[in-house]
Amino acid sequence: MDRDKILLTPGPLTTTLRTKLAMLRDWGSWDSEFNAITASIRQSLLQIIHGSNDYTVVPLQGSGTFSVEAAVATVVPANGHILVLDNGAYCKRAAKLSTMMGKKCTVKTFDEAQAVDPQVLEACLQADPSITHVIMIHCETGAGVLNPLQAVSDVCKNKGVGLIVDAMSSFGALEIDTRQVQFDALIAASGKCLEGVPGMGFVFIRKAILASCEGNSMSLAMDLYDQYQYMEKTTQWRFTPPTHVVVALHQAIAQFEEEGGQAARLARYTANYQALIDGMAALGFQPFLDPQVQAPIIVTFHAPKDAKYDFKQFYLAAKDRGFILYPGKLTQIETFRVGCIGAIGPNEMKQAVLAVKQTLTDLKIQTVA
């Protein structure tokens, strides 16, 4: 079978042919036509968060993690103190990169099956007034938990503490409206819910704090203040941009807008999610998370209890049937993950469930739950 596999992964994900076709052209990174594309992307991104007045957005080459590191390096001064609200693997990564670059970093651990608790955050800030910045992951892709952005933003705003939001897996699908929430920096990437290809991230920065960011970064590559200043002055990227990734994102955003923007995308992903969990439930699969804290982005399922189950075999058999699953990221429990995002609809999710069903039969897995 030669058809492309459908990626049920949280990015890279399945993109439309139209998005990929945008890459069939080479662009001069110095050319005004290319720079107009960058400007258009930045404008569209700001509109998604209703942030054109109070925020700017700075694109950055590399994976999403590069942009997370750049946001921390740029926004948090040398004498800052970061509190990471940790309920998963990506929180731990944020804490690690903060500590490595020499920033003081405290980690408040929550259950990875639960959302972080804004009241606990408030108590932490009360107990330690030296904390200057809070890092939260909007949708923790480790398990798939949706964290309470509004409530955490409210606490930070009231306490006068900066908030850095990793919105990698949520941006474009879940509502982020700067008329309601405030943050110092919010990070996402091209190859997630905007359905572009991977290769660049972008960081929204609140304009009110921009001036205070100058000179914070000890890394030239990660210095978003420098990247911002250069881009504003020249319209160009500071260093060679991933031109084909940029034009693919531009094309992906056009389709995002045509579809109806964030609300329409959330509706489609929610339908995908519903088709997935309904179908998997009929096969006996249990989601790891309570539906109350589950984002419709990526679902962690308990692995079948059957002794015959082996993720690698399960993965290969599902792949043979056209679907790429994703391994679990929990350390204590055997799980696997299925993404609900990408240029796919409920039909693909139903076909994926069928592929899983046939895979169970092929592998003679009888006890699912």
Add this chain to the structure above:
Amino acid sequence: MDRDKILLTPGPLTTTLRTKLAMLRDWGSWDSEFNAITASIRQSLLQIIHGSNDYTVVPLQGSGTFSVEAAVATVVPANGHILVLDNGAYCKRAAKLSTMMGKKCTVKTFDEAQAVDPQVLEACLQADPSITHVIMIHCETGAGVLNPLQAVSDVCKNKGVGLIVDAMSSFGALEIDTRQVQFDALIAASGKCLEGVPGMGFVFIRKAILASCEGNSMSLAMDLYDQYQYMEKTTQWRFTPPTHVVVALHQAIAQFEEEGGQAARLARYTANYQALIDGMAALGFQPFLDPQVQAPIIVTFHAPKDAKYDFKQFYLAAKDRGFILYPGKLTQIETFRVGCIGAIGPNEMKQAVLAVKQTLTDLKIQTVA
């Protein structure tokens, strides 16, 4: 006119349709088929430098500068002392990123129209035994100078000092043979003479120094030791790779090998260079550099002396005729640059010269030299 412009720029550059067509598919970054492509790229890269025994190569997301910064961050320890052999803009950038990350960095300045001098390097190392690492740019794209890799490598090896080579614009076109030259790290990128699309770099690291690199980097994203360890252990990239850029590079390398490898590529670029300077000379254009130090990669020309000359107008008129030129990067003298690299041959260079000739007529520029 709807045909794609030809990029006479030092990367991004014109790539083949075959290279771009590789991007019409989405890949799971966890999938073994994708990881086999990464492994194949790494193997091919090592073969180009005849380094399979003594070197490894670590790919990194982002622009080439990200890989330069990562090489310095990973290879040079906290108490190291870097000497930058500076004959152009990219040397200054290497010094800046080294200084920003807190490494001690000394700059030895040479004329930007001249190659760096290995005898001066030897004297510097003699005068200051605290220097642990030397940074050199193989082909300084600022003016287009070819620096003496063999002689500088010999001096560093004799003195027991580490050498970091930025070979961004030379790798794949100029000979770099580790049976002759030794370095601690050598950096290049996807969108240069291998004729891939931009979005990733790669760093060759000498295996003998790998163990000493652990824990040097204060940046998680820039930590090539961590990237290396993870890739060796899992076959995967540590963070989301730019999947489409990676498969395009894989396809570009296949064409590189089919063409006959580095020697064939150098021959084509040399023919491009010759067609360019012959044609431009007939129009009265003077190259900035002495042919002795000129690499056949990018040529800096003195701008026309005519008062009617304005680079922006000149650029736009040449672009209308299908060719994207590149601005000069010298601070003292008015110049422009023309790249000889990319998926083009002498025919395209002759057509470019014709476009420049017609541009001169259009803009009524009479005095060229």
